[in-house]
Amino acid sequence: MARTVTVRTLANMKRAGEKIAMLTAYDYPTAKLLSEAGVHVLLVGDSLGMVVQGQPTTVPVTLDHMVYHASLVSRGAEGAMVVADLPFLTYQVSAEEALRSAGRLMQEGGAHGVKLEGGREMAKTVRRLVDAGIPVMGHIGLTPQSVHTFGGFTVQGKTADRALEMMEDALALEEAGAFSIVLEAVPAEVAAEITHRLSIPTIGIGAGPDCDGQVLVFHDFIGYTSGYIPKHNKRYADLASVIRDAARQYIEEVAQGVFPGEEQTVHLQDGELRLFQSMVARHGGGPRE
Structure with a gap:
């Protein structure tokens, strides 16, 4: 402004x-x-x-x-x-x-x-x-x-x-x-x-x-609410539908293992990964019960 x-x-x-x-x-x-x-x-x-x-x-x-x-x-x-x-x-x-x-x-x-x-x-x-x-x-x-x-x-x-x-x-x-x-x-x-x-x-x-x-x-x-719409109101967007659709897509991608994808994932560098794996091997044991 x-x-x-x-x-x-x-x-x-x-x-x-x-x-x-x-x-x-x-x-x-x-x-x-x-x-x-x-x-x-x-x-x-x-x-x-x-x-x-x-x-x-x-x-x-x-x-x-x-x-x-x-x-x-x-x-x-x-x-x-x-x-x-x-x-x-x-x-x-x-x-x-x-x-x-x-x-x-x-x-x-x-x-x-x-x-x-x-x-x-x-x-x-x-x-x-x-x-x-x-x-x-x-x-x-x-x-x-x-x-x-x-x-x-x-x-x-x-x-x-x-x-x-x-x-x-x-x-x-x-x-x-x-x-x-x-x-x-x-x-x-x-x-x-x-x-x-x-x-x-x-x-x-x-x-x-x-x-x-x-x-x-x-x-x-902004169309963030659902149900009754006051007579005086004009909806300039339908944000409620956008949010519901986004949430459904998120649920589906989580269920299918699509999210997170490679672009949302961080990896250890090769040297740190090898060091970590050797440390884990020395630590021994399986999952705690």
Whole structure:
């Protein structure tokens, strides 16, 4: 990546009408590859609970988990901005607890900013973090940490009243100092209007094409997962099939004695081999029982 992406970079991209590309990342090699490809923002999402840990929701993810994965991603990111999620109940209790949690993600995890879920009710917390020098990305619409309240991963803002409330949430987050807002599982018309009203960038996931940028979960985007595919996702590769096919070929070659072959094998030089064989002969005896 030719340039280092910052909060200012993203603001300038919105003003210039340039789209922002964001993907989740949870480890060093993924972060390195995605930043080399030119992805603008790497999100260390608490979605790792579902796609890495095998949890049914993001709720069980802890701050220690997030700090660890953020530290891996921050070491691999070369020019990309790294944003890390504040996990469930690490910021809702008080603004001071949110400040301590965000501080760990930046000090220990190396993140450049944090993301938290919620609208107007989180505005004071956002302001506290921003005043402390911590860049904050908001997240409204379908907020996965509230999945049990929603009754599932469902589209939000499908009524005019709720859509207007969502717009007010977005405006409150902008007023509080958020540098960007993720809009998840929101009707395209609602997302377009919010994007038009805000001076800060919107990042959509299942929110239509008119947001200032888009984000996808890496494992969904690369076809690393199987089974259910979210409606908003587009698979740009089928890595799961590649891995399965490679594993089957490996198993077959091991079974047939084809692997390792001569090109994967190291030999003793002739002199050392003869010396070794003579030493073995003097040692005597057969296999130990």
